[in-house]
Amino acid sequence: MKWIVDRIEGNVAVLELSRNVTVNIPVNCLPNGVKENDVISLSIDSDEKKDRLEKIKNLENSLFVD
Numbered sequence: 001m002k003w004i005v006d007r008i009e010g011n012v013a014v015l016e017l018s019r020n021v022t023v024n025i026p027v028n029c030l031p032n033g034v035k036e037n038d039v040i041s042l043s044i045d046s047d048e049k050k051d052r053l054e055k056i057k058n059l060e061n062s063l064f065v066d
Helices: 046-063
Strands: 002-009 012-016 022-026 039-041
Touching: none
Parallel strands: none
Antiparallel strands: 002 012, 002 039, 012 022
C-alpha cells in the first residue's frame, strides 16, 4: 500500500490513500524528514512478526518454569 503526503499542517500530515480518501496522521508517527509529496510504502513484515512472536514465547517460557 502506498500513501502520498498531500500536505503537512503543523504536527499533522494529511495522507492521500486511494480514490481521494485522506487520513490525518501525527507527523511523529511517520519517517523522520517526511515532506509534502513524499510517497510512503506500508507493508507487512512477516519475518519480523515471526521473530517477535518467538521472543515472546521464549520470555513466557522463562517466566513459567515448573
